[in-house]
Amino acid sequence: MAFGVLIIGDEILSGRRQDKHLPKAIELLKARGLSLSWARYCGDERPLLTEMLRQTFASGDVVFSFGGIGATPDDHTRQCAAAALGVDIALHADAEREIRARFGEEANPQRLMMGELPVGSHIIPNPYNRIPGFGIRGHWFLPGFPEMAWPMMEWVLDTQYSHLHHAQPWAEDSIAVLHTHESQLLDLMNAWQARFGVTIFSLPSLGSTTGRRHIELGAKGAPDDVTAAMAAMREDMTRHGHPWCEMAALHDAV
Structure with a gap:
């Protein structure tokens, strides 16, 4: 099952706010033996957001969406989700109950608007202020505030x-290859991938004042296969004369 993330808001695209949701979503998934397959960003533009949601609903993926579920004029996510699914939007009984419990007699129509959800939704409890998010068709719509959104994502997971937690054993390992160009390693990379059934990755670094120029070369996949691939990788690097070291020793490498 693939997991995706939507980050919604003009403030992210304009640079007024820096997105913190993507790295946190990766962290929360990884802690449960899961991984993120894709991420998309979108501003507060109804036609564009509606079309993006049509596409993600059609994908069948599990999607966590951050932002735009409030009641201010620039919050369109609830309405766009309904439009993408071709359903109405209406005050959800469970959401109304939570909002009234939070605000009491001050639960005015403006605040109750945050409980107007696409028909067929179910709520996601918000431990911070009780104003819920909502889920529908494998999509989970969360506030833009990290203090609220991250515990709510954990609740959904x-x-x-x-x-699905830790249902598929997974491992990743890598070494640092020095004084070598990626083109010199392509044949070996293809051979390791075919031989061991793992994903081979290569991440070049140009170096900096705190790190040497190198290629992080590694494998990810089933633990036993990764162990075997990395053993072959270390052996082949030495045999072909490519200097290498463990990533932890990179800063000491000459």
Whole structure:
């Protein structure tokens, strides 16, 4: 099952705010033995957001969407989700209950607007202020505030997808190859990938005042296969005369 992330808001695209959701989503998934397949950004533009949601609903992926579920004029995510699915938007009974419990007699129509959700939604509890997010068709719509959104994402992962946690053993390992160009390693990389059934990756670094120029060369996949591939990689680097070191020793390498 693929997991995706949507980051919504003009403030991200304009640079007024820096996105913190993407790295946190990766962290929360990784802690449960899961991984992120894709991420997309979108501003607060209804036609564009509606079309993007049509595409992601059609994908069948599990999607976490951050931002745009409030009641201010620049919040369009609830309405766009409804439009993408071709359903109405209406005050959700559970969301109304949570908002009234939070605000009491001050639960005015403006605040209740945050409980107007696409028909067929179910709420995501918000431990911060009780104003819920919502889920529908494998999409989970969360606030833009990290203090609210991240515990809500954890709740979804742990209550809706616990059966997927650590379901597929996974490992990743790498070494640092020095004084070598990627083109010199392509044949070896293709051979390791075909031989061991892992994904071989190569991440060149131009170096800096705190690190040497190098290529981070590694493998990811089933743990036993990664172990075998990395053993072959280390042996082949030495045999072909490519200097290398473990990543932890990179700053000491000559």
